[in-house]
Amino acid sequence: MTRAFNFNAGPAAIPLEVLKQAQEQFTDYKGAGMSIMEMSHRSAAYEQVNNETQALLRELLAIPDNYQVLLLQGGASTQFAMLPLNLLRPGKAGAYVMTGAWADKAYKEAKLIGETAVAASTEADKFMRMPELSEIVVPENTAYLHLTSNETIGGVQFNEFPDTGDVPLIADMSSDILSRPVDVSKFGVIYAGAQKNLGPSGVTVVIIRDDLVKESPKTIPTMFRYETHAKAGSLYNTPPSFSVYLASLVLQWIKDKGGASALEQYNRDKTKLIYDTIDQSGGFYLGAAQKQSRSLMNITFRIHTEELEKKFIKESEQEGFVGLKGHRDVGGLRASTYNAVPLESCQALAQFMADFQKRNG
Ligand SMILES: *Cc1c(COP(=O)(O)O)cnc(C)c1O
Numbered sequence: 001m002t003r004a005f006n007f008n009a010g011p012a013a014i015p016l017e018v019l020k021q022a023q024e025q026f027t028d029y030k031g032a033g034m035s036i037m038e039m040s041h042r043s044a045a046y047e048q049v050n051n052e053t054q055a056l057l058r059e060l061l062a063i064p065d066n067y068q069v070l071l072l073q074g075g076a077s078t079q080f081a082m083l084p085l086n087l088l089r090p091g092k093a094g095a096y097v098m099t100g101a102w103a104d105k106a107y108k109e110a111k112l113i114g115e116t117a118v119a120a121s122t123e124a125d126k127f128m129r130m131p132e133l134s135e136i137v138v139p140e141n142t143a144y145l146h147l148t149s150n151e152t153i154g155g156v157q158f159n160e161f162p163d164t165g166d167v168p169l170i171a172d173m174s175s176d177i178l179s180r181p182v183d184v185s186k187f188g189v190i191y192a193g194a195q196k197n198l199g200p201s202g203v204t205v206v207i208i209r210d211d212l213v214k215e216s217p218k219t220i221p222t223m224f225r226y227e228t229h230a231k232a233g234s235l236y237n238t239p240p241s242f243s244v245y246l247a248s249l250v251l252q253w254i255k256d257k258g259g260a261s262a263l264e265q266y267n268r269d270k271t272k273l274i275y276d277t278i279d280q281s282g283g284f285y286l287g288a289a290q291k292q293s294r295s296l297m298n299i300t301f302r303i304h305t306e307e308l309e310k311k312f313i314k315e316s317e318q319e320g321f322v323g324l325k326g327h328r329d330v331g332g333l334r335a336s337t338y339n340a341v342p343l344e345s346c347q348a349l350a351q352f353m354a355d356f357q358k359r360n361g
Contacts, residue, residue: 005345008323009152009298011195013340018249037242041235049245050235056251057205060259063184068213070206070226071234071244076174076193079204080109083170083189086216086226088114092143095119097136100127100151101329106172119145127154129290133162144168144188150176153327155300155334156293161186168212176297177205178254179339180264188212194243197338199250202243254339263339267296270337270346274299277350284357288332302332309333312356319352
């Protein structure tokens with residue numbers, strides 16, 4: 001079997017060990033004579049998967065007791081709307097830190113629902129950096145402050161988070177959850193689609209402080225209220241059971257690897273190989289993001305001509321690399337180096353980049 005060097009941005013690499021374990025359990029889950037997908041979500045076996053997934057998230061992120069862990073559907077994109085539906089009140093504004101494509105999508109959804117404000121923007125720098133904490137201004141009458149911890153398309157990542165006092169801090173961590181430790185108690189809500197760092201698509205993790213769960217207005221549809229899912233332990237309706245099951249295996253894999261701080265070191269080692277190759281190329285490769293905001297999850301870079309970029313992608317594909325084309329909105333090249341991307345893939349990419357430069361520099 002040959003596994004590709006998978007640098008896809010999402011859905012993305014899943015640890016091979018996890019895929020093999022799922023394969024082993026695929027047709028007969030723990031002696032049940034059926035796969036987990038074929039079982040009732042009210043069965044003891046599935047209830048255990050549901051509980052274990054939440055417990056592992058609690059453990060790995062050190063989530064305090066006064067937070068709920070919800071496993072929802074609809075992707076992070078649904079959270080862009082669900083968040084203001086639940087937390088935005090007339091007379092108050094949802095404040096957004098504008099750092100690129102994903103922040104912009106979240107902001108536009110909130111605009112459909114209520115008042116919004118821009119708390120900071122790096123548009124003048126083409127979103128190629130994250131704002132300094134001092135640039136983030138929380139306006140009067142703010143319901144919450146929303147930020148995107150890692151902008152997947154631009155390849156910029158926050159290194160630290162603002163202290164927003166009584167104003168709940170909300171973070172879209174879709175592309176960097178569990179890639180490093182975070183202090184959950186600083187946040188009112190953290191949400192993340194699973195398909196970058198937690199497993200397959202289909203499940204969205206929402207970590208929400210108890211007092212904010214209680215704010216869900218009674219007037220919004222049942223499925224869109226956080227309270228509905230919190231009260232039901234994320235089993236209000238049929239959950240995406242196979243996605244949750246696979247996420248539980250990925251979480252166990254993260255735990256076996258040593259948890260978030262061990263993964264952070266691993267991710268630093270991985271990305272250093274590629275960023276160093278860019279920086280030592282004498283301008284053949286150009287890092288897209290400003291250095292202080294460089295992401296540990298999405299490395300964005302360019303080559304000085306578009307022809308060479310095309311050639312790079314074509315030849316990389318011939319060598320077994322997948323997913324190195326930049327997002328269609330920004331072009332260039334991007335290597336996504338999520339938790340499950342092994343060091344060996346990054347070593348191979350760094351080597352390929354050096355060889356490509358030698359041939360074309
Ligand atoms: C991928 C991504 C999303 C969108 O997630 P969906 O699950 O496709 O809705 C939102 N925010 C960020 C930061 C992402 O990387």
